[in-house]
Amino acid sequence: MARTNKPSRGPSKPVVPQTKRPLNGLFVLAFAGLSAISTWFMRVETVAKGVPINFNTVLETGHFDNGTPVETNYTGIKAIDEIAKFLVIAFLEGTAGWDAGVYTQQLYFLLQWFAIVSVWSIESNRRRNAWKAVSLDDAYYFQGRELSAGSAVSLLPIVVIGYLIPTVVMYYPWGDVKMAQYITAFWQPTPAFVSILISVFSFLVPSSSPTAVAKNGDIKHLKRVYLIVGLVTTVAHVGTLYTCLTSDDPRLSLGYVFLPNRTTWKDSMGLGLHYIFQVDFFGAFSSSLLWCWLVIYDVLRILGKPTAADLIKTVLGIAFVTMVAGPGTAIVAVWNWREDRLVMIENGVKGTWEKSKVA
Template sequence: MRVPSLNSVPLNFSSVVRTSRFENGVPLLTQYTGRPFIDQTAFFLVAAFLAGPLAWDAGERAQQVYFLLGYPVPSVALYYGPRVDVETAQWLTALWQVSPILVSPLLLVFSFFASPSMSASSKAAPPKKNAAVKHLKRLYLITGLISAAVHLGTLYVWFTSAGTNPQLSLSHTFLPNRQTWKDSMVLGMHYIFQWDLIGTQVMMLAWAWLAVMDVLRVLRIDGKSNMSDYVKAVLARGLRWL
């Protein structure tokens, strides 16, 4: 598998994967399942991501927590559980990469364990209109609280630690820095992840803008004429939905 790079960034990545050893001497696992394709994919992903879970760069770790805590079990094990040895961290990092793929098969498996009484009652009675909204609200509430806790906790770490640890400043965490991108493989990967985050956020803002435009179009149809009317209507509908 060829490692793509731009302007030799990340520095020494090819050397790390060729020797299976990081710049600091930590050995890189080469076998996880015994399946060459799976093991090789996990090998490259662990090489790219491991600096965050092991806090070799505190800013990269903070950025990964901020952006990637969408896979609760492996993420909590990696970032909030007790410190583990390097080999265990590599196994968890490999699991972390494939965990979103496992969600759909697990849902299918769990569906076979649904309560028979629930299945019988659902067949006997026609489904109620918007019957799933209650569960969707609960899901949004739980995920919203988890996300808020992670973001607030990460912000607290940034604002209380930046003075003593320059790697935990907002600029080091989020802003790509061409002055340090070739200093090490870790900083080179951090630089790439920063641009990855920027691109993702831009796309999220674009979709949010399209959603707002769609809401404004509906509100115009409802007879709302100015921005204050739009804001009041959006807030009213949001509170009603909650």
């Protein structure tokens, strides 16, 4: 009797291509160019021009221009305390509330950065990213999308407890400069704390949990992350715009808060640092939003054949969400959209990027 092959159960695994992103070298150059521009304006030109003024003086004398003493003992370990002192001096104009515009820009920047911390945490815990620095071929998209059950379940509470709450606490108006310095110092490693805490708490979820057993059981947890982070970044964006547009304080104008100003960067150490933070913001989020466009391009390219109009619409869509709801919201909106399409790719869907019932 002839043997017959039984049909496989469930969706077949997609054929994993060995192709790479077209013109990938140009994208690498684009990111390198953005990095070089940011480095020039933040690090090279400012040092050459002596901006921020008096920074080294404050560092050496241990007193700010307004007479406030610089705290020097945070951990008792000299090397760590020296780094902490440097960073506290850089941040304190905002965290102590000495300048309303600096305070607003820093808080806005770091609340939008909540999206980056969350996305990094998700990507670093995907199975396919384990022990990998970078992947440049399309095979990356076809397998290993899931997070472990422990990572998926613990992600939201940890990014909130490990990053969001410390950030809000750092900018709370305590009215005590000494306390502000200590909180600012201990905030600095919070992004690293998030990764460590996820690694630790991921082991607390049993392998028999519904999330661990169900196919794509991590999706609902990731969707919650995208939703909560998007709400936070949107509220931060809208609240900041409202404050700037309704305040009579010239330091809370949109230009003062967001736009680097070389005519005032030497007026004080605080304004010089404000200039650097502003450049840092534009450099960080311009590259992040380019990254968003690139991952959409990859998904569209793998699922179908995007036209130039599709790619232009993507640019306009990202720009619109950024202007209306903030760059952090644009980032998590892209990742939320992408998550469904990654499931579609792993399920072997081809020819469309419209969300299917399977995904």
